Amino acid sequence: MKNTENEGWKNMRKVKMKLLEIREIAKDTIEMKLTDNYITEVAKPGQFISIALPNYTLPRPISIANIDRDKQELTLLFKIMGKGTNELAGFIPGAEIDCFGPNGNSFPLMSGEMTKVLLIGGGIGVPPLYYLGKQLKKQGIKVVSILGFQSSENVFYEKEFARLGETFIVTDDGSYGMKGFVTDAVTSVPSFNAYYACGPTGMLRALTTQLHNKTGYISLEERMGCTVGACAACVIPTTEGGYKKICHDGPVFAAEEVIL
Amino acid sequence: MIDLQVELPGLKLKNPLMPASGCFGFGREYSKFYDLSLLGAVMMKAATGEERSGNPTPRVAETSSGMLNAIGLQNPGVAKIIKEEVPFLANYDTAVIANVAGSTVEEYEEVATKFNQTSDVHALELNISCPNVKEGGIQFGTDPEMAKHVTEKVKQASNKPVYVKLSPNVSNIVAMAKAVEEAGADGLTMINTLTGMQLHLPSRRPLIANKTGGLSGPAIKPIAIRMIYEVRQATNIPIIGMGGIQTAEDVLEFLLAGANAVAVGTANFQNPLILPELISELPEVLRKYGFSSVKEAVGKAVIE
Numbered sequence: 001m002k003n004t005e006n007e008g009w010k011n012m013r014k015v016k017m018k019l020l021e022i023r024e025i026a027k028d029t030i031e032m033k034l035t036d037n038y039i040t041e042v043a044k045p046g047q048f049i050s051i052a053l054p055n056y057t058l059p060r061p062i063s064i065a066n067i068d069r070d071k072q073e074l075t076l077l078f079k080i081m082g083k084g085t086n087e088l089a090g091f092i093p094g095a096e097i098d099c100f101g102p103n104g105n106s107f108p109l110m111s112g113e114m115t116k117v118l119l120i121g122g123g124i125g126v127p128p129l130y131y132l133g134k135q136l137k138k139q140g141i142k143v144v145s146i147l148g149f150q151s152s153e154n155v156f157y158e159k160e161f162a163r164l165g166e167t168f169i170v171t172d173d174g175s176y177g178m179k180g181f182v183t184d185a186v187t188s189v190p191s192f193n194a195y196y197a198c199g200p201t202g203m204l205r206a207l208t209t210q211l212h213n214k215t216g217y218i219s220l221e222e223r224m225g226c227t228v229g230a231c232a233a234c235v236i237p238t239t240e241g242g243y244k245k246i247c248h249d250g251p252v253f254a255a256e257e258v259i260l
Numbered sequence: 261m262i263d264l265q266v267e268l269p270g271l272k273l274k275n276p277l278m279p280a281s282g283c284f285g286f287g288r289e290y291s292k293f294y295d296l297s298l299l300g301a302v303m304m305k306a307a308t309g310e311e312r313s314g315n316p317t318p319r320v321a322e323t324s325s326g327m328l329n330a331i332g333l334q335n336p337g338v339a340k341i342i343k344e345e346v347p348f349l350a351n352y353d354t355a356v357i358a359n360v361a362g363s364t365v366e367e368y369e370e371v372a373t374k375f376n377q378t379s380d381v382h383a384l385e386l387n388i389s390c391p392n393v394k395e396g397g398i399q400f401g402t403d404p405e406m407a408k409h410v411t412e413k414v415k416q417a418s419n420k421p422v423y424v425k426l427s428p429n430v431s432n433i434v435a436m437a438k439a440v441e442e443a444g445a446d447g448l449t450m451i452n453t454l455t456g457m458q459l460h461l462p463s464r465r466p467l468i469a470n471k472t473g474g475l476s477g478p479a480i481k482p483i484a485i486r487m488i489y490e491v492r493q494a495t496n497i498p499i500i501g502m503g504g505i506q507t508a509e510d511v512l513e514f515l516l517a518g519a520n521a522v523a524v525g526t527a528n529f530q531n532p533l534i535l536p537e538l539i540s541e542l543p544e545v546l547r548k549y550g551f552s553s554v555k556e557a558v559g560k561a562v563i564e
């Protein structure tokens with residue numbers, strides 16, 4: 001099965017988002033709340049937005065971590081990784097940020113077919129799963145989350161996920177929650193209809209191998225140029241042969257659709 | 261009223277602005293942001309004889325004032341482009357320029373012959389300057405004799421006007437321009453990207469998988485201006501200029517150096533609305549510097 005749920009990128013627009021709140025929620029990890037009246041209206045779980053910082057050549061893709069439609073509020077969670085994210089972390093409330101989106105497709109929600117799903121996030125792959133989990137819960141689907149981090153200082157959104165359902169925290173060094181990798185924790189969840197995962201490629205490779213007989217959807221990352229599907233920078237080989245563009249045909253793919 | 265119209269071989273442009281090849285796909289994605297009929301023309305992504313899957317990833321990296329890319333001519337092949345992409349662009353009131361690529365003279369001829377069969381393509385851009393494919397491409401773009409030969413062959417294969425895209429990776433750009441002019445080129449497009457490289461310090465490895473890539477963006481603009489100026493002095497065929505354009509002032513600078521029209525590539529990535537914005541800003545910039553039309557500004561650099 002392919003993830004052809006929707007072609008959300010068809011309603012991309014350029015907007016200015018106003019920064020409402022910004023705070024550090026874990027080591028080098030920033031939560032930003034922004035407002036705008038378009039993207040908060042149309043975006044779906046799994047989609048991302050492109051942030052155009054002044055004086056940079058390329059936009060920064062960041063996943064949509066949450067949306068509050070009534071308040072027209074969008075949440076981003078990002079880690080300071082380099083120059084752009086460092087600059088973004090220095091913005092203060094009231095700042096207007098040039099963005100475009102929503103980009104990419106979204107997680108298929110498959111209501112009716114599922115009673116229980118597993119969300120599996122690694123590090124900065126956790127954010128898109130939060131908005132997804134909220135939507136799934138709203139549909140009456142039971143959500144279990146496994147969130148992996150390097151160490152206790154990197155852990156974020158544990159409480160938020162716990163509100164959606166049972167949540168396991170795993171750290172590489174065992175300084176918080178279970179010691180090990182998300183793949184170790186997966187074995188402790190007895191049954192589920194489908195899984196949704198986002199995180200480093202190594203984690204996704206291990207997971208999709210371990211859960212090869214399950215329905216699964218994974219969200220991928222790659223270095224991007226245009227972020228809208230025009231330049232062919234962000235490709236991933238598919239099992240059918242050829243490439244798909246992560247920014248446009250993804251970032252969400254059915255686990256068996258792509259070769260990691 | 262400031263007159264933005266430009267007439268070039270095979271192309272009646274309502275304004276001198278168009279997206280550069282490879283930075284705009286076949287227009288579908290940016291058509292979600294604005295009406296492509298606003299554009300003077302669209303330069304399509306490179307087409308080869310057969311489908312190509314391109315290079316491994318990462319294919320792009322950001323640099324100071326620019327970016328490197330090594331896409332590797334990923335495209336669905338000329339037949340599919342004519343069947344599926346050209347008809348889409350034909351829905352818009354804009355000129356369509358097909359970018360012709362290949363690794364052998366025969367492949368260039370084949371692609372040109374196929375594009376010749378559709379009236380929805382108005383001109384060909386002969387890409388003899390792609391730095392990111394192993395054979396062909398760049399060799400045609402750095403050896404005047406080979407450039408001349410492939411231009412002659414493509415001219416014979418097609419009735420469409422042929423614009424040859426020049427590579428800046430040469431020590432004598434004028435010799436290249438003259439060689440293709442002699443071979444019958446109807447125009448020039450310049451410049452393509454400059455070969456560059458960037459290392460990732462923690463891993464000590466190149467940031468892009470192909471090791472080297474083509475540098476584009478504002479970093480290359482002064483090189484483009486210098487080369488267009490030199491070529492303008494030595495040849496008579498029109499030039500579509502490109503390389504780092506970000507503002508309407510940049511557009512005027514290209515016109516002054518000798519470009520008849522311009523293309524914008526990398527700047528679309530940060531700002532998907534850059535082309536419509538430049539089209540609406542250009543009249544004011546022309547007026548500010550004393551011009552009443554685009555034509556009037558072409559080649560008006562004062563260089564003593």
Ligand SMILES: Cc1cc2nc3c(=O)[nH]c(=O)nc-3n(C[C@H](O)[C@H](O)[C@H](O)COP(=O)(O)OP(=O)(O)OC[C@H]3O[C@@H](n4cnc5c(N)ncnc54)[C@H](O)[C@@H]3O)c2cc1C
Nearest residue numbers: 058061062063077078079081082083084085124221222223
């Ligand atoms: C679809 C998608 C969703 C993402 N969602 C999130 C998120 O929710 N939270 C978060 O913290 N990060 C996310 N990322 C990663 C984020 O885009 C990068 O960490 C960020 O671009 C780094 O920018 P920089 O300027 O700080 O780093 P630099 O290293 O200075 O950036 C240089 C260039 O490389 C690109 N780049 C560097 N690292 C990455 C990467 N891992 N992935 C893609 N491009 C990269 C940058 O965009 C820029 O073009 C996402 C990436 C993608 C592709």
Ligand SMILES: Cc1cc2nc3c(=O)[nH]c(=O)nc-3n(C[C@H](O)[C@H](O)[C@H](O)COP(=O)(O)O)c2cc1C
Nearest residue numbers: 280281282306329387451452476477503504525526
């Ligand atoms: C991602 C990318 C892909 C490109 N692909 C092509 C291509 O397929 N054919 C071509 O002739 N030029 C290609 N180019 C070169 C551009 O058309 C243009 O000549 C160059 O980028 C300089 O303009 P700019 O600085 O405005 O981008 C590509 C450039 C980029 C950045």
Ligand code: FES
Nearest residue numbers: 225227231232247
């Ligand atoms: S980044 Fe340009 S196609 Fe995905």
